[in-house]
Amino acid sequence: MKKIRKNYSLEFKIQAVSLSEQRGNISSVAQELGICKESLVNWRKHHKEGKLTKEKQISFDPVREELLRLRKELEETKLERDILKKAVGIFCSLFLFCF
Numbered sequence: 001m002k003k004i005r006k007n008y009s010l011e012f013k014i015q016a017v018s019l020s021e022q023r024g025n026i027s028s029v030a031q032e033l034g035i036c037k038e039s040l041v042n043w044r045k046h047h048k049e050g051k052l053t054k055e056k057q058i059s060f061d062p063v064r065e066e067l068l069r070l071r072k073e074l075e076e077t078k079l080e081r082d083i084l085k086k087a088v089g090i091f092c093s094l095f096l097f098c099f
Contacts, residue, residue, distance in 0.1 A: 016040055017047045
């Protein structure tokens with residue numbers, strides 16, 4: 001079973017960081033917002049380093065996009081191949097059963 005990863009918007013992250021800086025208590029802010037404490041700590045770290053900005057989110061890397069597209073296509077192709085292998089096995093067993 002795959003673990004579902006939550007994605008938070010950039011605005012939510014920035015507001016959570018500013019709220020935690022105002023209050024000073026990371027644990028209570030994280031619990032109040034319903035997020036993991038470690039996530040908030042990482043967001044604060046990225047914010048201090050200047051990595052939690054809109055420019056970082058908007059940047060477009062065509063090589064990375066192509067890689068993600070190809071990986072998705074490969075996954076779909078493998079799934080189709082596995083389905084066809086199973087179908088061939090089923091039809092072969094039915095054919096042999098008939099004779």
